[in-house]
């Protein structure tokens with residue numbers, strides 16, 4: 501099984517960015533935890549980050565036929581991007597939306613996800629653990 505992790509804008513700053521909201525782990529540390537878990541589950545993963553909406557759109561488009569599941573932390577684009585939503589719908593690759601923080605406990609503008617309706621489901625509010633829970637969900641859903 502192959503899982504593509506995509507990370508959106510400002511997630512390259514994890515560790516130093518609002519640690520009270522997002523925790524102290526860097527994206528590289530989260531990636532290392534994901535890779536260790538993936539190895540145990542015999543899953544192939546790739547882990548990418550971009551601050552650019554168009555780059556994320558291209559990666560989602562290119563995932564078609566190549567990746568079984570996309571795990572997507574679209575960051576702020578979650579709340580704004582029709583382009584990402586359309587790319588997920590067009591690619592047809594089952595996509596799990598994740599967030600470190602519980603967006604529903606935060607500002608109103610974070611309560612709306614434009615990508616949620618075209619995703620398999622959402623995992624949010626568990627910090628770095630959200631990334632690992634998504635891996636388990638992807639593996640288990642793939643089996644059933």
Ligand code: DQA
Nearest residue numbers: 574575576599600601603610
């Ligand atoms: C986030 C939540 C978003 O609202 C925010 O814009 C982010 C990170 C999260 O993982 O909690 O950049 O996706």
